[in-house]
Every structure is written in structure tokens, then in C-alpha cells.
Amino acid sequence: MKLVVEIAKTHLLAKPKQTVVAMLGVTFGIGMFIALVSLMTGLNDFTEEVTMTSSPDIHIYNDITENRPSILDQVNQTGLNIVHHQKPKKETARLRNALQIAEMIRRDPRVLGVAPTLSSQVFYNYGPLELPGSIAGVDIIEEDKLFDLRSKMKAGRIEDLLANNDGIIIGTGIARKMNVKLGDRIVITTPQGHTMPLKIVGLFQIGIGTIDNVRSYANISTVQTILQQDQTYITDINIKLFDLHQAKAIAPEFQAMVGYKAEDWETANSTFLTGVVIRNIITYSVSITLLIVAGFGIYNILNMTIINKMKDIAILKAMGFSGSDVRQIFMIQSLVIGFIGSIAGLCIGYTLSYLISQAPFDGGDMVSLDHFPVNFDTKYYITGIVFGVLTTAFAGYMPSRKAAKIDPIEIIRGQ
Amino acid sequence: MEYVLKTRGVTKYFYEPEKFKVLNDITLEVKHGEFLSLVGKSGCGKSTLMYVLSTMDTDYEGELEISGELLTGKDQNYLADFRNKYIGFIFQFHYLLPEFTALQNVMIPAMKRGKYSRQEVQERAYEKLSILGVKDQALKVTSKLSGGQQQRVAIARALINDPDIIMGDEPTGNLDSYNTQLVFDILTELTHTYKQTIIAVTHDEEFARKSDRVVEMSDGKILRI
Structure with a gap:
């Protein structure tokens, strides 16, 4: 030593x-x-x-609350235009050419997966009980790739949704509040007043109350039917990246490319x-x-x-x-x-x-x-x-x- | 080589509290095997001279040569290494490391030098301790030894590397007459038998009288050689 x-x-x-x-x-x-x-x-x-698991890396949607120029501004671009009490235009949440946009984004080498979905505010009715919530029309297999839904299932299998055109997978919070089980039927009511009974084929739990208590999944075509919309009606495109920390940089790029609002996960979950x-x-x-x-x-x-x-x-x-x-x-x-x-x-x-x-x-x-x-x-x-x-x-x-x-x-x- | 230590015109100042010439143009030559006592009144500069000679104090003018090597202007690390090989120290207080045994204390300078294996160093340390008559205390922690025993262990430590010069600052200053005599006899034997040189600062007139050569100092100058 x-x-x-x-x-x-x-x-x-x-x-x-x-x-x-x-x-x-x-x-x-x-x-x-x-x-x-x-x-x-x-x-x-x-x-x-x-x-x-609750939000995609980048979420593209039609932000109808965003300020839009008045028609006067479009006509008289150089003048000083003042329009009082401009009413919102009647506009749906539809993304035009959504499937083409999805295809375009899928070709980007930084993108791992793209899932076009449509979502809507709904009420869940079971007997006299009425709960507000939101339904997402998804390709459940794509959705699983993006959010690993399979591991969040508490009852049923995600494949059961594909087999049942009137099936629905609901959050455990909704199931608990309405006291429903696998196989029960609940009625979905849209804001436009359309209703449809759906059979519960699965229960999921993500772990956040604000999601488990409101969200449900159904097939895209099912939701399109409930909303009485055509087959091209898509409201959201969810994107998963290879590197999620690039989301903040890539989102504005997509926004400029597609012309709709592209929100990254950091902004969506800033709180x-x-x-x-x-x-x-x-x-x-x-x-x-x-x-x-x-x-x-x-x-x-x-x-x-x-x-x-x-x-x-x-x-x-x-x-x-x-x-x-x-x-x-x-x-x-x-x-x-x-x-x-x-x-x-x-x-x-x-x-x-x-x-x-x-x-x-x-x-x-x-x-x-x-x-x-x-x-x-x-x-x-x-x-x-x-x-x-x-x-x-x-x-x-x-x-x-x-x-x-x-x-x-x-x-x-x-x- | 006849002279083991030479100085030429060594001059040193103290700057606190005011500039003061402690050593004034000291030229000294010391032969091999000489037992030299430095004497003088308090404050005459004899201790200061000894620390210059010991290479620990480098803040002086003039030249110092030991064993044929000019040491003035060498850096501290070189001088530390030089002291380890060629100079042994005995102070008024023993300055043994209190946590270590007597044997370890004696071994440390030799281990530092690294010339011999641990086994050989240990044998040599036992040998030195037995010359000084404290071999039976070798494995005791030094803080448990008596004053005389401690000083003898300290001398054994000074001898472990067979230095050319042994420097002593009041080596017997803290000992009773019995131990003083003992230490003196050991030092004399070292110079006569082993041809080692001893330079000791002392107040003890009898100690000085019995040494080979007395250098008396006053006001920073050598009075009598």
C-alpha cells in the first residue's frame, strides 16, 4: 500500500x-x-x-373557435374594417380531405403512426340516467398501435369491437357511475338529437378520471351513422412520432401543411x-x-x-x-x-x-x-x-x- | 570529499515587525563526522541558521552546499526529497505521529524514500530502535511512551535513512539529566562509529563543551569557531 x-x-x-x-x-x-x-x-x-396514453403526440383538428377574418376583410384588404358582433359561421368540425392528409403525413419519415378518427359530444343514457361524455370513432387496431389500448382493457377485447358493428368500449368510470356491465346496452344521444343503442363489448381504464369518466370508443362507421354523416366525415387526425420530444417542433410544420390546427402533446397537457x-x-x-x-x-x-x-x-x-x-x-x-x-x-x-x-x-x-x-x-x-x-x-x-x-x-x- | 556542508555569505532578513538582519554573512564549513554545537544567546540567530542549513528555510541570500550539491535556488519538492535522503532531524519536542506505533514512526521516512522493501525497512527500524534501547517499545503507540523513550524513538527515526547530517534543535532541551546523558552518548557514538555529522543548536553548556566543535553566534554573526 x-x-x-x-x-x-x-x-x-x-x-x-x-x-x-x-x-x-x-x-x-x-x-x-x-x-x-x-x-x-x-x-x-x-x-x-x-x-x-390519453393524448397523441400531435393532434390535428378543425378549430372552429379560432378567429376568422370577416368577409369584409377579404374583400377590402387594405382598408380599415370594423365589424361589430360578428356571428360564428355555421361550420362542422369536419376535416376536408382527411384521409388524403392522413396518407400524406404517414409518408413522413418521422411519423410512427397516423389514425384518423371522429369524435363528438354525446350523452350516455341508461334507464333514466343521463351522463355527458364524448365518443370517438376509431379504427381500433390503429388506435391500439398509437395508445397501447390493449393493455388498458379491464374487460373484453379490442377485437370484439371489430366483430360488433353496434359495439362500444367505455371507460370504467362511466360503467361504474351507470352501473353497467359487459353485454349491457346503453343509448347514445348526440347534440343533434339522434339516438342509437350500443352494446358494451369492452371496458378500459387509462388512469385519469377525466378520461375514464367520459370517453368511449366505437367503430368509425358506427359513429358516422349516429351523427348521420357520410363516410368521409373525419374530425381528428392523431399522430404518433418516433421521438415524442420533437412534437413541439413538428406540429407547426404540419399546421402550415394541412391548414388545420395541429396541437402537440406538451401544449395540450401544459398543466x-x-x-x-x-x-x-x-x-x-x-x-x-x-x-x-x-x-x-x-x-x-x-x-x-x-x-x-x-x-x-x-x-x-x-x-x-x-x-x-x-x-x-x-x-x-x-x-x-x-x-x-x-x-x-x-x-x-x-x-x-x-x-x-x-x-x-x-x-x-x-x-x-x-x-x-x-x-x-x-x-x-x-x-x-x-x-x-x-x-x-x-x-x-x-x-x-x-x-x-x-x-x-x-x-x-x-x- | 572532506566537507559535508558549506555555506558562503549566508545573509537573512526578518521583515516582521520591521526589517531586521538576523544572519549576517555567515560562511561555515563542516567536516564529515564532526559533532558541532551552535551556541549563543536567545535571538542571536542560531536556530535561524540551523533551519537555513536544514534546507527548510529557503528565504536567504548566499549559497548552501550539502554533500557537494548546491542547494540554493532548488524548488521545495526537490528539497523535501533531498532532506528525506540526506538529513535527519531531532527537535526539542519529539514530534512523533501520535496515532502510529513507535515502529511505524521510525519506518515512515524510509517508506517515503522507497529504497528498501517493507520487510527490509522493518528490520532496519528494529535495528535502530535497539541501538537506542527502545526495541521493546516498538509496537506501542507513541503517545503511550515516556518522554525519554519518545525522544529516543525520534532519534531512531532521524537515523533510519542513514543521513549524512543530523540536525538537532535543542535535542536534549526537554529531557532530564539521565536521558540527556544517554542521548548525548548516542550522538557521540554516531559521529565516531558511523561517521555521521551532527549539527545541534543548544543552550546546554555542558552539552556544547563535550562536542567536537562549538560555533558561538551573536547578533547574526559567528564569533568563535
Whole structure:
């Protein structure tokens, strides 16, 4: 073993209590960092996953609420036109040439899948009960490719929808509220007053109350029939990209290309995603604070050690140890404290995360959760140990440099 | 080579609290195997001179040569390495590392030098401890030893690398008369038997009288050689 390592080891072992206290500072810092990060990123991933399953990467639709130029503006383009109380034009949500648009987008190499759908506000009637909601007419196989619907099914199979032209798959929230089961028939009423009885062939649960309580799926042709529209009536095009983080950049491109509103998932779910940002800020600020406190602890202890060991340092230098040898002795001590403390911190962090993941948690009506979602990604464990060792190295560096600069004559003559 | 240490016109100033000439044009030559005592009143500069000679203090004018090598102007790391090989130190206080055993304390400078294997270093350390009569204390932590034993372990440590020169700053200043005599006898034996050179700063007149050569200093100058 190298001599400086041996001296550092003897110093650490000579005052075990002090060493352990210094390590505990790092241990708790890293442990809390791991526990916090695991829980927060677990929540973030859960949020992201449910938003991903509930909304497409890019959603193209006809935004009829968007401001449109008045007819006067079209005729008299250079004049100053003022039109008071312009009434909305009678306009349907139809996307013109929707199937051609879908085909065009499908050819884009960045696009994984495209699903043209049509959706409408409806009422679900069962006996005297009436619930508002929305029905989506989909090609269920395409829809499954985009949103992994199959894994969300609580009863029935998605293929049952293809076999039943009057079938419907409803959210578990609707089923619970209306007290209906697989095989029951419910009546759908559109805003235009058309009605149609449909047979429940499946139940799904995405995990967000606002979706499970309102949405249902049926075949495109079924919904077109209910709405009494023709076979080209499509209101929405849902797009899945290979890289969902490109959505924000690609959406305006599609909007310009097709002439309809193209909304990316980040904009559509901005309220959800604000939570993610805030959680990240909290996690990292708390963790960094904890580590800085631990760093100050190490700085203090090493400083004290060095003041106590002035004489030893002086004699080591007189006997032929260079400044860098002395610095190494103290750097090794702080790195050992940092490394062992961090490893112990990772263990504590893992234990805490595991306990949190086992704790029962009722997500309420909004989200369907029975346990806290916890992320056990090794990435955060590596971050933790790197961060822990770096903090201690930094905290140890300044006292070590001071030790290296000690002038032995001053100490020896000062006695 | 006849002279182990030579200085030419060594002059040194203190700047605190005001500029003051502590060493004034010191020229000194020390032969191999000489036992030299530096004496003088408090503040005459004898300790300051010794620290210049020991290479620890580099802030001086003039030239210093040890074992035929000019050391003036060399960097700190080189000098540290040089001290490790050629100079041993004995101070008024033992300055042993309190967490280590007597044996480890003696071994450290030799381990630093890295010339011998651990096994050989350990044998040599035992040998030095037995010359100084503290072999039976080898495995004790040094903070558990008596004052005389500690000083003898410190001398063993100074000898471990067989240095050309042993520098002492009041090497017996903190010892009772029995231990003083013992240490003195050991030092004399080193110069006569092993031809090592000793330069010791002392207040003890008897110690000085018994040494081979006395250099008396006053006001930064050498009065008598």
C-alpha cells in the first residue's frame, strides 16, 4: 500500500467517531437525494405516461373557435374594417380531405403512426340516467398501435369491437357511475338529437378520471351513422412520432401543411407538465442543499483535523514529504469519507424508495393509483455517487491545500 | 570529499515587525563526522541558521552546499526529497505521529524514500530502535511512551535513512539529566562509529563543551569557531 494511503487510513481509524459523523452527513444527503429523485421522477414518469396514453403526440383538428377574418376583410384588404358582433359561421368540425392528409403525413419519415378518427359530444343514457361524455370513432387496431389500448382493457377485447358493428368500449368510470356491465346496452344521444343503442363489448381504464369518466370508443362507421354523416366525415387526425420530444417542433410544420390546427402533446397537457417542472426544481434544490450542508460538515471536520495535526504535517514535511504528498493524505481522507458515505447513502436511498413504493396511496377519483410510483433507474444512483464524491472532493480540497502550504519552520519554531 | 556542508555569505532578513538582519554573512564549513554545537544567546540567530542549513528555510541570500550539491535556488519538492535522503532531524519536542506505533514512526521516512522493501525497512527500524534501547517499545503507540523513550524513538527515526547530517534543535532541551546523558552518548557514538555529522543548536553548556566543535553566534554573526 502506498505510504500516503496508509497514513490517511491511520488518521481515519484513529478517530472513528469523527469519521463516522462526517460520513453520515454525506450518507443522509445522498440518501435523501435518491429517495426524493426516485419518488419525484416516478411521479413524473407516471404523469407523462398517462398523458401520452390519453393524448397523441400531435393532434390535428378543425378549430372552429379560432378567429376568422370577416368577409369584409377579404374583400377590402387594405382598408380599415370594423365589424361589430360578428356571428360564428355555421361550420362542422369536419376535416376536408382527411384521409388524403392522413396518407400524406404517414409518408413522413418521422411519423410512427397516423389514425384518423371522429369524435363528438354525446350523452350516455341508461334507464333514466343521463351522463355527458364524448365518443370517438376509431379504427381500433390503429388506435391500439398509437395508445397501447390493449393493455388498458379491464374487460373484453379490442377485437370484439371489430366483430360488433353496434359495439362500444367505455371507460370504467362511466360503467361504474351507470352501473353497467359487459353485454349491457346503453343509448347514445348526440347534440343533434339522434339516438342509437350500443352494446358494451369492452371496458378500459387509462388512469385519469377525466378520461375514464367520459370517453368511449366505437367503430368509425358506427359513429358516422349516429351523427348521420357520410363516410368521409373525419374530425381528428392523431399522430404518433418516433421521438415524442420533437412534437413541439413538428406540429407547426404540419399546421402550415394541412391548414388545420395541429396541437402537440406538451401544449395540450401544459398543466400536467408544469407539475413536472416544479417537482424537478424542488427535488434538485433540496438535494443540492443537503449535499452542500454535508460538504460544509466535511470541510469543518477536515479543517479541525488539519489544525490539530499542524505539528504532524510540519514533521512530515521536515522528513521529506512534499506539499503534494501532504495534500494527498488529506484528499484521500475526504474522498474515502465521500465514497463510503455515498455508498451507504445509496443503500439508504434504495431502502427508502422501496418503502415508499410499498406504501399504499389512494389517488382518488382523478388518478387511479394504489401505490406511489417510484423510479428505480440506476442513472440517479450514478448521479448520486458522482455528486457525493465531487462534493466531498471539493470540500476536502481547500483544507488539503492549506495543509500542503503549511510552513514547517513556523510550526516547529513556534513551540 | 572532506566537507559535508558549506555555506558562503549566508545573509537573512526578518521583515516582521520591521526589517531586521538576523544572519549576517555567515560562511561555515563542516567536516564529515564532526559533532558541532551552535551556541549563543536567545535571538542571536542560531536556530535561524540551523533551519537555513536544514534546507527548510529557503528565504536567504548566499549559497548552501550539502554533500557537494548546491542547494540554493532548488524548488521545495526537490528539497523535501533531498532532506528525506540526506538529513535527519531531532527537535526539542519529539514530534512523533501520535496515532502510529513507535515502529511505524521510525519506518515512515524510509517508506517515503522507497529504497528498501517493507520487510527490509522493518528490520532496519528494529535495528535502530535497539541501538537506542527502545526495541521493546516498538509496537506501542507513541503517545503511550515516556518522554525519554519518545525522544529516543525520534532519534531512531532521524537515523533510519542513514543521513549524512543530523540536525538537532535543542535535542536534549526537554529531557532530564539521565536521558540527556544517554542521548548525548548516542550522538557521540554516531559521529565516531558511523561517521555521521551532527549539527545541534543548544543552550546546554555542558552539552556544547563535550562536542567536537562549538560555533558561538551573536547578533547574526559567528564569533568563535
